[in-house]
Amino acid sequence: MSTTVQAPRRRPRRWQVAPYLFTAPAVILYIAFMLVPVGYAVWLSLRAYRIEGALLGRKTDVFVGLENYAAVLTNPDFAAGFGRLAVYGIIAVPLTLGLALLFALVLDTPAARLKRFGRTAIFIPYAVPGVVAALLWGFMYLPSTSPFSYLTRAVGLGTIPFLEEPGLFGSLANIAVWGGVGFNMIIIYTSLRSIPSEIYESARLDGASETQIALRIKVPLVVPALVLTGVFSLIGTLQLYSEPATLQPMTSAISNTWVPLMTIYRDAFGTDDLPQAAAASTVLAVGTVLVSVIILRIVNRKRMGVER
């Protein structure tokens, strides 16, 4: 942490063209594929813009102010989607972070064996795309192929309703936990490894147990890493789309508006109501940025090297 080299403090002797050239490709792409789309979405969201097939017939659009936003915020489908997202997130995010922290602490424990195997195995799901992960778990949930339901049927408990609400929330959260634990574990673990071991030595000399060291020293020191992984998990939660969409053919419990992004997708490409989709996208983006910024601000301001 303290080893980062200080940024150059000398005053620029002359106006340099080099830094602008180095950052130019990124700036151009950033403007073209992030700023302009965001701006375009905001502009579009303020219009009523019925499209009958052709995108070029844009002369017909009118400025309607915040009408689309009012429609989005009062849309029961959208609200219900956020409600489901909240239930899903409340299960998935703490479980992902908690398990990631647990595995990272275990990896950092001298007594643990098979560390390399464990670390690699837990990291493997990170390499599996969300769609494929949903496909794998989907078959493990599907009554006719599920090994879990096979076992419960064998002992007379019947089939586990993985793909019916409310179990569906747990099933979807499990896919996210499975896919996310490994990456977050590595982030927290590398952060644990950067703590100088002298701290532990002196704590041990003072008679602290391994449990006390873990809870009183390690956990507080990795809080920044936890915040970072928490924000990423949260952003991931708000973007939930491919997992429920993949499970959709397997169950009737997932509607076309099950999560907000599915509603946005339907508005944009199903019913061609682009301004509505744009307004909903904007709401989702603003919500994500707000929540992330609030978390980052509250928990620690010095993160991400902004203040230097």
Next chain:
Amino acid sequence: MTTTTTARPGPAATAGRRPSDRARTRRRQGGWGVLPTIVLLVGAIYCLIPVIWVYVAASKTRGELFTTFTFAPGTGLWENLVALFAYEGGQYLLWCLNSLVYSGVGSLLSVLVSTMAGYGLAKYEFRGRSFLFLSILAGVLIPGIVLAVPQYLLLSQLGLVGTHWSVLLPSIISPFGIYLSRVYAMSAVPQETLEAARIDGAGEWRIFQTIVLPLMVPGMVTVFLLQFIGTWNNFLLPYIMLSDQDLYPLTVGLFTLLAKGSGSPALYSVAITGAAVSIIPLLALVLFLQRYWRLDLVSGGLKG
């Protein structure tokens, strides 16, 4: 496995002590006994079960898939592979190639752009630097998926929707990659070396090519891998942009296979086998390149 080289008190040294002493020594070195190992093993099994399942299931014939116990291997592996690669005249192979092109080319360009920008932001003082950096940080927080719909609209006006470019171009810009490159450049490129090269009369681009790039390779590998896996796993962007099945990446291809499968269960085996095969390259990549990762970059605990 790493062997412990630090001198532990051997059996001879501890043998003479009282049992309580020995127990204390053991506790000091580890604590919790075998519990950590068990936790780790349970985690490993949890993470491996679906992967093992998909390979077992890929070996089953259509009939076996729904009748035999899920972890009992079947007899139809070869049959499934043939069906997979014959599907729609070999479309699966095209999907693999497309995924490789989108992820490979996209991440390579992304790494170049990110490295240059990260270096520029880390090592130069210039007007607008903080503003630029803050804008990029804000970009990290904008969910890429939310951009997909407006990106679709803009690219469709340029006539690029439905082409390789519509997936490739938006994948190049990575605010997170730029952020990581800046972090890495700050710690890996010494200011004195740059000054020395400047005094020797080297141009800025030459300095970048001959001095900076080699120093930044570990950071670049990390950004490349993160970006590669991110693009490989991306679903919504290609799903929105593409309509020609021959241009699909694996994620979208497998998704459509599964969606069709609900109508004709014969395709379930093809989808499962396709999923099993599609995991192999990324598994190999992650396992092989694990040691080159500098994920301490991400956690902020970078040691130069």
